[in-house]
Amino acid sequence: MESMPMSPPAMDGNTSMNNSIGDSPMMTPMTTTNMQMSFYWGKDAVVLFSGWPKESLGLYILAFFFIFLLAFAVEFLSHTPPNKLSKSPIASASIQAVVYAFRTSLVYLVMLAVMSFNVGIFIAAVAGHTLGFFVVKVRALTVAKGTDSNEV
Structure with missing residues (x-):
């Protein structure tokens, strides 16, 4: 039984299989920011958008409250019963679907913010999330x- 050659077959003169990965234009390294991969404390975070809050304490506090409000809204929308605004099942389902899509978008934004570590x-x-759940x-x-006391 004949063994197969370990090196690739020779190509025509215009192509070379000996290019390293870094030589390929599609594999050039992108400019990256220093992404944290473990929990840390500090105002030097990147939350949702590149360059935000930009090492600024004021913007970090704004990001803190923004994420707090997003999480609060998620819980509020998750546990609030749907209103019956319309007699039409199609219109009612459409309104509920839009609220669901909005809530899901907020959930993903909160998740991405938490992934800043x-x-x-x-x-x-x-x-x-906790305060939103509590309020609801x-x-x-x-x-x-109130409905129990009205029955007595």
């Missing part, structure tokens, strides 16, 4: 208690 942003997301549950329990 910044502890402050992580805390903002968890606090927003207090509202639901208040409504349920």
